Amino acid sequence: MKFAANLFLLFASASAFAPANLNAPRAAQSALFMADDAAPEPVRIGTRGSPLALAQAYLTRELLMEKYPELNEKGAIEICVMKTQGDMILDKSLMELGGKGLFTKELDTALLNKEVDICVHSMKDVPTWLPEGTILPCNLEREDTNDAFISGDESVQVLDDLPDNAVIGTASLRRQAQLMAKNPTWKCVNFRGNVQTRLRKLDDGVVDATLLAIAGLKRMDMQACATTVLNWDEMLPAVAQGAIGIQCRDDDERSLKYISGLNHEETKSCVDCERSFLEALDGNCKTPIAGLARIIDGKLRFRGLISMPNGSETFRTESEGEVADAVAIGKAAGEKLKADAGDKFFEMMVEMSPQQVLGQLSKK
Numbered sequence: 001m002k003f004a005a006n007l008f009l010l011f012a013s014a015s016a017f018a019p020a021n022l023n024a025p026r027a028a029q030s031a032l033f034m035a036d037d038a039a040p041e042p043v044r045i046g047t048r049g050s051p052l053a054l055a056q057a058y059l060t061r062e063l064l065m066e067k068y069p070e071l072n073e074k075g076a077i078e079i080c081v082m083k084t085q086g087d088m089i090l091d092k093s094l095m096e097l098g099g100k101g102l103f104t105k106e107l108d109t110a111l112l113n114k115e116v117d118i119c120v121h122s123m124k125d126v127p128t129w130l131p132e133g134t135i136l137p138c139n140l141e142r143e144d145t146n147d148a149f150i151s152g153d154e155s156v157q158v159l160d161d162l163p164d165n166a167v168i169g170t171a172s173l174r175r176q177a178q179l180m181a182k183n184p185t186w187k188c189v190n191f192r193g194n195v196q197t198r199l200r201k202l203d204d205g206v207v208d209a210t211l212l213a214i215a216g217l218k219r220m221d222m223q224a225c226a227t228t229v230l231n232w233d234e235m236l237p238a239v240a241q242g243a244i245g246i247q248c249r250d251d252d253e254r255s256l257k258y259i260s261g262l263n264h265e266e267t268k269s270c271v272d273c274e275r276s277f278l279e280a281l282d283g284n285c286k287t288p289i290a291g292l293a294r295i296i297d298g299k300l301r302f303r304g305l306i307s308m309p310n311g312s313e314t315f316r317t318e319s320e321g322e323v324a325d326a327v328a329i330g331k332a333a334g335e336k337l338k339a340d341a342g343d344k345f346f347e348m349m350v351e352m353s354p355q356q357v358l359g360q361l362s363k364k
Contacts, residue, residue, distance in 0.1 A: 040070075040076070042075055042076055042077055042078040043064065043071065043076065043077050043078070043117050043118065043254075043255065043258060044077075044078045044079075044080050044115070044116040044117045044118070045057050045060060045061060045077065045078065045079050045080065045116065045117070045118055045119075045120055046080050046082065046107045046110050046111060046115070046116030046117075046118065046119040046120070047079060047080070047081055047082075047107075047119070047120050048081070048082065048083070048103060048107070049081040049082070049083060050194040050195075051194060051195065051196060051220055052122075052194065052195060052216045052219060052220060053120070053122070054079075054081070055219045055220050056120050056122065056219060056244050057079050057120045058079075059140070059219070059244070060118075060120050060140070060244070060246060060262070061077050061079065063140070063262050064077060064258060064262070065077070067261055067262065068258060068261070071258075080110070080115065080116050082106050082107065082110060083106065103121075103122070103125040104119075104121060104125060104126055104127065107119040107121070107247075108130075108131045108134065108247075111134055111247065111248070111249060112131060112133055112134065112249070114249075117248065117249075117252060117254075117255045118246050118247065118248045118255050118258075118259055119246070119247045119248075120244060120245075120246055121136075121244070121245045121246075121247060122216075122243075122244065122245075123139065123240035123241075123243040123244065123245040123271055123275075124238045124239060124240045124241050124243070126240070126245055126247075128275050128278055128279040130247070133249055133250055133251075134247055134248065134249055134250060135247065135248065135249075135250045135256075136245050136246070136247045137246075137248075137256065137259065137260055137263065138245065138246040138259040138260060138262050138263040138268075139243050139244065139245050139246075139263060139264055139267040139268045139271050140243070140244040140245075140246070140262060140263075140264055140267065141264040141266075141267055142215075142242045142243045142264070142266075142267040142270070142271075143214075143215035143218055143219065143242040143243075144214050144215055144218065144229075144242055145213075145215065145232075145237045145241050145242040145292055146213075146214050146229050146230055146231065146232070146235075146237065147175065147211045147212065147213060147214065147229075147230045147235045147237060147241075148211065148212050148213070148214040148217055148223075148225075148226035148227075148228070148229050148230070149209065149211055149226070149227050149228050149229070149230055150199070150202060150209060150210050150211070150212060150225055150226055150227050151208070151209045151227040152202045152203070152205060152207065152208055152209060153208065153209075156208070156209065156227070157227055157228060158227075158228055159179075159182070159228075159230065159234060159235075160182075162183070162186065162208065162209060164183065164185040164186075165185050165186070165187065166186050166187070166208045166209065167186075167187045167188075167189060167207045167208050167209075168186055168187070168188050168189070168207060168208065168209050168210065168211070169188075169189055169190075169191030169198065169201065169202065169206065169207035169209070169210040170188055170189075170191050170210060170211050171190055171191050171192050172211070172238070173286070173287070173288040173309055174236075174238055174288045174289060174290050174307075175188075175211050175235065176188040176288070176309065176311075177288035177307040177308065177309055177310070177311045177314070178235055178236065178288070178290070178307070178311065179211075179311070180310050180311035180312075181307065181311030181312075181314060182311075184310070184311065184312075189207060191207065191210055195212060195216055195217065195220065195222065198210055198212065199225060209227075211230075211235070212226075213237070213238075213241050213242060214226060214229050214242075215241065215242035232292060232303065236290035236291070236292060236303060236304075236305055237290060237291075237292050238289075238290060238291075239274040239275060239277065239278045239289065239290070239291045240271045240274055240275060241292075243267055243270075243271050245271070246259045246262065266295050266323075269293075269295065269300065269323050269326040270293035270294060270295065270300070270326070271293075272326050272327050272330070273293040273300060273302055273326035273327060273329050273330035274291045274292065274293050274302075274304075274330060275330065276326070276327045276328075276329075276330030276331045276334065277291045277302070277304050277330035277331070277333050277334040278291065278330075278334065279330075279331070279334070280330065280331045280332075280333070280334025280335050280338065281306060281334045281337060281338055286309065286349045286350070287306060287346070287349045288306065288307040288308075288309060289304075289305070289306050290304065290305045291303070291304040291305075291330075291333075292304075293326065293329075293330070295323055298323070299320050299321065299322070299323070300320065300321055300322065300323045300325070300326055300329060301318070301319075301320045302317075302318065302319045302320070302329055302330065302333055303316070303317070303318050304316070304317050304318075304333050304334070304337060305317070305337075306337050306341060306345075308345075308348075313345075315337050315340045315341045315345075316337075317333050317336050317337050317340075319332065319333050319336075
């Protein structure tokens, strides 16, 4: 099995890094800290339970421990794992489920109920609005933003090697639209589940190929699974792809102090630009949207696109400006594309049922 060894190593390594009491009841864990009146309350990190989400939570814990000596004490940081709606319903596309907030709502609730102190997110899963009473002041240094092309056939080494009528597994309308713009005969099918599940399906021949963010593969030390890494001209990434965000309550001064010290300014500026672009478009889960901001020679450069779900029509934009104007640059780019595409384009997006969009994407 092509990917079987990688999957075994991933699960073995994840087990090695997991805290011994990770699955203990939360009340029992809290009792450990209450036993010593002098011990400070732990910093509780809320996270999803997928291997990638856990890798990101453990990275956050490691960075906190490196920067703040008091957090090196035993029990100073607690990881709280919870399932989200997006994790539990895997037989439907994200579009059919409603798209926004599917991987964050339960974490938001736990944060507001003071069950956790901070939440670690993949930024591309975070809606452009945040629940009242919460803020997201921290982005860790960004990983590579590119998508990885993963082929189930060793003779297919690049995207253009795929034959007509190839079946590609992906849950992303952004990827589907860009793929079908390249070759309308390719068939894109819904491909949900964590990275390991998707690679297993590819190994079993369910699809001919799939695409995943190279950032996630790198964070789990699985980049060797990538057949090739696509450049931005081949596949423009999702808004905030490759970035980790850390959220807290807006009145929690202790958590704010800790996570603000981890913020990577360049990443934050780029992510703020991209999310401003997305917000200006008011993108819904039926609209394929891609956006990437980079800082080059002291200037912020942005590229973005919107597309019909079947890739038949695409609108692109590029802009450049001062880093301090990141949010304004993103907003202007979004407003430009909105004007270029016209009201009719977005009205069609709203009116399309999930079945209509999926029908376009999966027709032979």
